[in-house]
Amino acid sequence: MVNVPKERKTYCAGRKCRKHEVHKVTQYKSGKASNFAQGKRRYDSKQMGFGGQTKPVFHKKAKTTRKIVLRLECKKCKTKKHLTLKRTKHFELGAKKQESGHTLFRDTSFVHLTVEHDNEEDQTDSVFRTMQRPDDDYHTSGGRMFLSMLSIDTAKIVTYIINVPIDSTRELIVRAWEFLIFVFVF
Known part of the structure; x- marks a missing residue:
């Protein structure tokens, strides 16, 4: 289990800072996939009409965990960056430390x-x-x-x-x- 604090002091590469500043930490979540990306347009056009499933559907999923990605936002200049952590099954953000x-x-x-x-x-x-x-x-x-x-x-x-x-x-x-x-x- 990984427990990460909601604030972290780390290097900010923004033009205004270029030094260590306090960053707000959130968990990165990928946005909704666009219907107008080239791959999606090509796939949809190939799927149209008769012929059933035209491309392979992936079934051999081996991983049980995902890598955790943190989204760091500088509190001073609002510059954002991502930080990838190791794989874990349980992830908590800002939970109390166990004493x-x-x-x-x-x-x-x-x-x-x-x-x-x-x-x-x-x-x-x-x-x-x-x-x-x-x-x-x-x-x-x-x-x-x-x-x-x-x-x-x-x-x-x-x-x-x-x-x-x-x-x-x-x-x-x-x-x-x-x-x-x-x-x-x-």
């Missing part, structure tokens, strides 16, 4: 469930469950999530506190629901 020093709750996620039963005694149980996650490579800061739940059959969840990396919240909620179903069935 390794701020990783919390990486190996284990703790789920605290307070369950209120609607039976005769109307007792309140606290269920503490430590859920092991498979080894993953999250480097995000820990997120705390508070959810109030509605009644489920005979049990009512009062508080649902999760200490997990933000990226894996969905996975943990699914596991917590599985655990809840297990608790209520047995």
